[in-house]
Amino acid sequence: MAAAIVVGLSAPLALPSAAMAQNAPQPDEETFFGASTSPSGPDLDLLERRVRQRERALASISRQAARYAVVKAEEVSRLAALGYTGALTDLTHVLPLAGYYLSAGFGQAGPHWESGHTGQDFAAPLGTTIVAVGDAVVTSVGDAGAYGLRTVLTLEDGTEIWYCHQLVALVAPGDKVPVGQPIGGLGTSGNSTGAHLHLEVRPPGAGPVDPIPWLQALDLTP
Template sequence: MRSYRRHRLLVPVLLCALAVLAARPTAADRRHGSRGAGDSGVSAEVARLYEEAAVATQQYETGRKRAEAQRARAQRAEKLLDRQRRHIAGLHEDLGRIARAQYRGSGGLPVAAQMILAGSPEDLMRGQHAFSQADLAVNNAIAKSRRAETRLAADEAEAAAQWQALDRRNTQLARLKAGIERKLETARTRLQRQADASVAAGACRGAVRLDEPETGFTTAWVAPVETYELSASFGSGGSRWASRHTGQDFAVPIGTPVRAVGTGRVERVSCGGPFGIEIVLKHAGGYYTQYAHLASVAVDQGQHVRPGQWIGQSGTTGNSTGPHLHFETRVTPEMGSAVNPVSWLEERGVTL
């Protein structure tokens, strides 16, 4: 069965205030010497656009929900207005009935005529009082209804105007989001080409340092990627593997930041072979985790890492049929010692 897991919403910010994620050259980078400025630039560009696309998507979804809510308010106001109009029409019908009732109740004479023909001051006062009370009640009801109609019409117009403004803003956000995603796709293609060249040469380009956002993880263990769809699972069969699948695959786009699942040390960074570009981390307790089919790495061999730290970017290098992260947990750094990574993470409080 395929599983899904959604990431936490990013903190809403204005798109114009997005932080530019840039690559930082380090001493380790200079030691490698085989990676030019363009190599680090495309990795940083993918990481930056990845974050921008996530923020744009969140803003678009927020705007869409607000527009839908405003549209619903405008529709409710219109329904209230229709009910008020029907109520006023009913009052006008009541006026006719009151006039007819007054006419019948006074021997066929209108109330005004009865007052003129009153036989005594008492009859005159009673007729005048009855006429005034009926007239006042009807006039008050009509005035109240008209005020309500005016207020509701204004509310409906305001709600509709706000909805239209939100809809226009959301259209702009959709265009901006689409533009960012087009740039991201282009950058991802460039990143994958560089990764393929490294794998073909059998030589890694070295660590590409990326500025990652503050995460503030409070747990000792995390999932290896933030947003994903689970695909091939541990132990599943298929023509792509010699026997059984030895890890858990996470279907993610090229350039997705890959995270260290826990505190550890980089045991190995390598390129070439069926896993393409891969990283192996060593953790306390004698366990190792592998991150394979990467497009770039952001750590050096021997480096210590913390939970959630970006250690690379996903790709589709090596024996891969599409963009994904192949994640393994092992009892040795080598193949053939894998254990079920889903169960292993669940034991540490991470449910995929």
Template structure:
């Protein structure tokens, strides 16, 4: 039994129609290229996006690789500058400390020099002696005999001096007696810096008081004729102690201290 093909939508395409469709698809592929194909295929589009991302990351890595040595060099340079600054600060601190130590050492030297100079000046002051009356001379010597003295001899020396002549301390001393002294009249006794004593008798007036410190050449009174005296003069004694009877040669004493008598 023979069958005949029904008409309608179920008819197969003709070869001409198939050829037309193929030509059209080829034309579309040609016109749109790979992009059209990728757009038509989700899988291919994802692959393309991944490739594009990979290409972008590579470009970023290449750019970073180009700038990284410069960044590292800048950081190294900044670190060198910081290290140099720290080194300068430390060096300045060391220099300041050294300068301070040198200044302190110099200050100590200066103080020591001043103290030595002061001590030397004090020694010179203490060791400087002068005659009790300037420009005078001895009229009666030590140990001269006669009835004028209760002990039978002169326990000091007499310097020529008119009443009212200035009498000075022969050296730096402390006043241990000042006032009336019996046969000595108005008298002064000084304890000298070396521990010896000097006495000044027959004064018309006394200008110091007990406990007072006096310097060499400082006026302590005025000459006169008070006490057991035959006329105005200065009676001067040098003693080993404050008491009467400890006398020593006054001329030898003054000469031992550099005084020309």
């Protein structure tokens, strides 16, 4: 038995003949390294369409980003003219216009008013843009007699802001306006002796208060 085992281990390995090796299928490059992943035919057309769609989508996003940047740059510039240079995310209130000087003050008496003056006048060139002093809803827009063309905004706390003697209004009742949004153009309509904004501040359930200390309480310096 031992001899048989030795003989079995010493037997030569059977190798394929040269003819068998020649006739055996030879792996090509794709078989050896894996199947090719290069698309062709319909697959290539589909890939090209998807690439073009992706390029168009990226171009659209780029154009939207450019327009957004322009809008934000204009907003920053407008707010800087109104005296605000902080971050847009921190903005809560702004002055109602830029490039003005204060004229008739609150409580002032004279022939132009039936009683004491109920607001603060901001004199500026005709057509000067006036803006929302805070986030608000437009309550009314229209002719208000001696007040001329008037827009009334109601702030989030219920305070009414009256913009009087306007040349033109840019908003309509029911509109929601964010702080700093243009709402009209300064004018001289109604009982007015020159181009100016008559600004009135009316807290909820109360009559008009002096706009100057009200603005100062918001860290605004008229």
